[in-house]
Amino acid sequence: MNFIQLKNLTKVFDNNEAVVKNINLTINKNEFVTLLGPSGCGKTTILRMIGGFTEVTSGQIILDEEDITNLAANHRKINTVFQNYALFPHLNVFENIAFGLKVKKLPPEEIKQKVDKVLTLVKLTEYQERKIKSLSGGQKQRVAVARAIINEPKLLLLDEPLSALDLKLRQELQYELKDMQKHLEITFLFVTHDQEEALTMSDRIVVINNGEIQQIGTPESIYNEPKNKFVAAFIGESNIIAGQYLGSKKVKFFDLEFECVDTEFALNEKVDVVIRPEDFDVVSSEKAKIVVKVDDIVFKGVHYEVIAYYGDFELVIHTLEHLQIGKVIGLTIDPFEIHLMKTDE
Amino acid sequence: MNKFKKINIFALGWNGLFIIVPLVLMTILSFSTTRGFSLQEIEFSLSNFSKLTESFYFIAFKNSLKYSFITTFICLLIGYPTAFILSKSPIKNKNLLLILIILPSVSNLLLRVLAWEKSFAANSILNYLGISLNLLGTDLAIIIGMVSIYLPFMILPIYSSLEKVENSVLDAAKDLGATKLFTFKKVILPLTVPGIISGIVLTLLPSATTFVIPLRLGNGKVLLIGNIIEQSFKKTFNFNMGSLISLILMILILSFMVLIFKYDREGETL
Numbered sequence: 038m039n040f041i042q043l044k045n046l047t048k049v050f051d052n053n054e055a056v057v058k059n060i061n062l063t064i065n066k067n068e069f070v071t072l073l074g075p076s077g078c079g080k081t082t083i084l085r086m087i088g089g090f091t092e093v094t095s096g097q098i099i100l101d102e103e104d105i106t107n108l109a110a111n112h113r114k115i116n117t118v119f120q121n122y123a124l125f126p127h128l129n130v131f132e133n134i135a136f137g138l139k140v141k142k143l144p145p146e147e148i149k150q151k152v153d154k155v156l157t158l159v160k161l162t163e164y165q166e167r168k169i170k171s172l173s174g175g176q177k178q179r180v181a182v183a184r185a186i187i188n189e190p191k192l193l194l195l196d197e198p199l200s201a202l203d204l205k206l207r208q209e210l211q212y213e214l215k216d217m218q219k220h221l222e223i224t225f226l227f228v229t230h231d232q233e234e235a236l237t238m239s240d241r242i243v244v245i246n247n248g249e250i251q252q253i254g255t256p257e258s259i260y261n262e263p264k265n266k267f268v269a270a271f272i273g274e275s276n277i278i279a280g281q282y283l284g285s286k287k288v289k290f291f292d293l294e295f296e297c298v299d300t301e302f303a304l305n306e307k308v309d310v311v312i313r314p315e316d317f318d319v320v321s322s323e324k325a326k327i328v329v330k331v332d333d334i335v336f337k338g339v340h341y342e343v344i345a346y347y348g349d350f351e352l353v354i355h356t357l358e359h360l361q362i363g364k365v366i367g368l369t370i371d372p373f374e375i376h377l378m379k380t381d382e
Numbered sequence: 383m384n385k386f387k388k389i390n391i392f393a394l395g396w397n398g399l400f401i402i403v404p405l406v407l408m409t410i411l412s413f414s415t416t417r418g419f420s421l422q423e424i425e426f427s428l429s430n431f432s433k434l435t436e437s438f439y440f441i442a443f444k445n446s447l448k449y450s451f452i453t454t455f456i457c458l459l460i461g462y463p464t465a466f467i468l469s470k471s472p473i474k475n476k477n478l479l480l481i482l483i484i485l486p487s488v489s490n491l492l493l494r495v496l497a498w499e500k501s502f503a504a505n506s507i508l509n510y511l512g513i514s515l516n517l518l519g520t521d522l523a524i525i526i527g528m529v530s531i532y533l534p535f536m537i538l539p540i541y542s543s544l545e546k547v548e549n550s551v552l553d554a555a556k557d558l559g560a561t562k563l564f565t566f567k568k569v570i571l572p573l574t575v576p577g578i579i580s581g582i583v584l585t586l587l588p589s590a591t592t593f594v595i596p597l598r599l600g601n602g603k604v605l606l607i608g609n610i611i612e613q614s615f616k617k618t619f620n621f622n623m624g625s626l627i628s629l630i631l632m633i634l635i636l637s638f639m640v641l642i643f644k645y646d647r648e649g650e651t652l
Contacts, residue, residue, distance in 0.1 A: 090553050110556045117557045123550035127572045137558035139568075188558065 040066040040224060041087075041192060046096035048082050048248075056082050058248040060096070064192075064226065069218050071227045073235040074245035075271070080228045081120075083245075084194050087226065088117045101191055111140075116185035117194040121201070122177045124169045130180055131156075131165040137188040151187055158217070159183045175206045182214070186221060193218075195227045199234065211237050232272045236260065244268050266381055269311045276352050280310040280377070288377060291347055293326045296372040308377045314342070314355040316374035325367025331360050411625035430626045439610065439627070446607040449521075450590035453528040454536075457585045458578065460529070461536030465577075468537075469544040480541070487534050492594060498527045499598045519601035527599045528589050535584035543577025544570070583642060587635055607631060 041064040048057040057079040064070050072080040085091035087098055089110030098106045105113055116137070124133050131152055138148045156162045159179040169177065178198060185193055195214075199207045215238050218225045229235055235242050236256040244251040244259060244267075252264040263269035269277055280290030282302035288295050290310050302308055322328045329345035329352065336342075343354040345366070352368070360366065414426045433439075468479055486494065500506055502523045504516040517523040547570055555565040593608030607627065614624030 088553075088557060090556070110553075111559045111561060115557075117554070119550050119554060119557075121550055123548070123554040125551060125554070125569060127569075136555070136560075136568075140559040140561075140564060184554075184558070 039063050040068075040101060041226075042097070042099040043083070043087075044097040044099070046083065046086065046098065047094050048079070048086060048091065049094045056248050057086070060248075060250060062243060062250065062253070064224060067218075067222050067224055069215065069225045069227065069238060069240045071229060071235040071239040071242050072245055073229060073232060073242050073272075074251075076230055078245045079248035080230075080245050081196055082248075084117075084196050084226065084228050087192070088115055088194050089113050114191045115194060116188050116190040116192075117196065118178075118181045118185050118198045120196045120198065122181040124177060124180055124184070126169050128169070129165070130161060130167050130169070130172070133169065133180055134183045134187055136184060155183045155187045158186075174202050175210065178202065178210060182217070186217070186223065190223060192224045192226060195225060197229055198227075200229070200231070207234070208237075214238065236272070244271065246271070262376055263311060263378060265378055266309055269309075269376075269378065274314050274353055276312045276314065278310045278312070278350065279380070280308050282306045282308050282377065286372070288375060291327065291350070295326070295370065295375055297375040297377060298373045299375075299377040302377060302379075307380050309380050311376040311378060312370055312374065314353045315340070316370055317352075317354045317356070318369045318371075319343075319354065319356050319358055319360070320367045320369055322365050322367040325369045327368040329366060329368065331362050331364045331366060334360060334362060408625040408629055411622050412629050415622055430622050433623060434626070438605075442605045442607050442610045445596075445604060446590045449524055449528060449596070449604075449606060450586050452525055453532060453589045454582055454585045456525065456529050457533050457536040458581065461533055461581060462540055462578070465537045465541035465544055468541055480538075483534050483537055487531075491531065494531060495527060495594050495598045498523070498530070502599060518599065519603045521604075523599040524596055524604060527595045528592070531595070532585040532589050535588070536581040539580040539584065540574060540577040543574040547573050579642060583639070587638075591631060591635075 041062075043060050043062040046057060046060040046062075047055065049055045060083060072083060074080045082091055086093050089105075089108065093106050096106070097104060100113070100115070125136065128136070134152050134155060135148050138151060143151075152165070153162070156165055159182060161176065161179055161183065164172065164176060169180070172180065181198065198214075199210055202210065211234060214225075227235075227238065236259075239256055241253060242256055242259050243253050246267050252259055252268045254262075259268065260272055263272060263275070266277055269275045278290045280288050282299075282305065283289055283294065284304045286297055286300060288297045288299075288308065288310060327347060329347050331343055331345050333344040334341050335344075337355075340355045340357055341359060343356055343360060345352050345354060354368065410424075412430060413428065414424050415429060416424050464483075468476060468483075471479065473479065499518065501508060502515050502517040504514050504518075506515065508515060517526075551569060551573075552565060555569050560568070590606075591608045593606060593612045596604045596606045596609055597612075611624050611627050611631075614620045614627070
């Protein structure tokens with residue numbers, strides 16, 4: 038275990054701007070880990086430091102018990118799938134994929150054999166003679182993945198590899214990549230700003246903002262138990278309400294008392310209460326503590342998104358029921374769906 | 383639309399007057415013997431072609447090839463590394479460096495050639511420094527002159543093709559384990575072939591047809607095809623021979639360009 042370790046990894050650019058601050062992260066062998074965060078949060082810089090393309094200001098990168106912090110990129114047993122594919126425009130599909138093996142001076146028969154195998158894996162066998170220019174976005178993506186995994190890296194870095202593709206293709210490739218990762222037993226470190234992508238593919242998600250880790254956890258725990266306001270707001274939709282912990286699994290918000298399941302707070306401690314829009318149950322007004330009037334309804338396909346105001350506070354509610362604007366409804370929440378977080382202040 | 387039509391007619395007239403008419407005249411002159419431009423005693427014949435075999439023309443043609451190839455080769459040898467260093471330079475204002483390279487080309491060609499001529503002479507301003515180059519009339523003088531004048535035409539297209547190579551592609555090569563040398567040989571060089579070709583065209587053609595440089599720096603001893611043409615019109619008044627050689631040169635250059643265009647289907651070279 039502890040296959041990859043980032044120890045106090047920090048990057049300060051020439052203009053004294055710290056883009057990555059003191060990152061500590063451990064990744065296990067064959068794990069699929071996603072760095073998730075908004076653009077400019079430093080996730081790509083972390084990836085580039087691991088890949089060897091950006092110098093580390095301070096801290097350590099350890100891969101399989103070897104300190105690779107200052108090793109040149111071409112000596113690291115790491116391969117990268119770049120954001121804009123970065124394929125060699127003068128080479129065809131076969132030659133692009135074979136590049137890494139040619140660097141290693143493998144005999145041509147062995148190269149051919151290995152490339153054929155990878156071509157089958159990414160379903161591009163008929164395209165091997167094609168010029169890169171004539172490929173579609175999805176095909177280019179497959180070539181980029183094939184070109185990286187053929188080298189059997191210890192770690193595969195993927196820098197927003199699907200961001201340029203349309204939704205359907207993106208989803209398709211998400212499953213394929215996940216499959217491939219299980220199959221090949223390669224450790225994947227994936228960078229994305231798309232929370233849905235992160236939730237779908239990852240074994241663990243590392244949420245990053247402003248160059249700092251906000252939370253590390255499984256997709257379920259990140260979604261259900263966000264550690265702070267940023268994570269709650271960034272992953273999925275949520276209603277974040279200021280509240281107070283009353284002790285013995287009771288919390289007060291909207292000046293009402295609710296039962297909850299969290300216990301790790303002090304008596305009368307101020308907390309942020311997170312309620313996911315789909316966790317509200319719509320009931321008739323006399324059966325609930327929270328009573329609101331429907332302000333707006335948007336049809337979202339599977340569900341309706343209902344906007345309602347409790348006082349001045351805008352609540353977002355997802356429900357399967359078709360309500361009428363202006364209707365007065367009651368909202369109940371199961372105790373285990375009320376999630377408390379420490380306030381940021 | 384009307385406005386465009388007018389411009390078109392103007393362009394057509396301009397081309398006709400300054401390209402088609404001279405071409406027709408040259409063709410007529412090539413296939414005839416005349417006394418200067420006077421067409422009164424015109425006699426159509428192929429006698430000009432038989433004169434082409436005279437060793438005099440052959441030597442000039444050979445010289446043109448020799449000097450232009452040597453010049454182009456040296457320009458490539460100096461130009462590629464220069465362009466490479468320039469494109470990799472960490473200096474923010476690369477355009478300034480580029481301008482410094484182009485700047486001499488903006489000054490008058492004749493002036494630059496004369497400057498070389500004065501410095502190459504046995505008695506020159508360099509005598510004050512205890513140097514007497516005394517190079518006039520040598521191959522070296524002509525080649526230094528040619529290289530200095532045509533070098534920017536080699537650097538610029540190579541530089542722009544180097545700038546087009548994306549950094550991410552170089553990162554990818556590094557990522558796949560390639561050393562700097564491997565990356566250069568297998569990625570950078572192939573991707574800059576279009577720039578190299580246009581650099582070669584842009585130096586080869588003018589250096590093959592120049593007449594000022596050999597005239598001044600060769601001290602009149604070395605004749606290139608351009609000198610023959612110049613002399614035919616200005617000294618011997620053999621307009622027929624001058625026209626014929628010009629035409630042949632033109633056909634050679636055009637076929638060279640056609641070859642390049644055929645090779646370069648993607649239109650990146652010129």
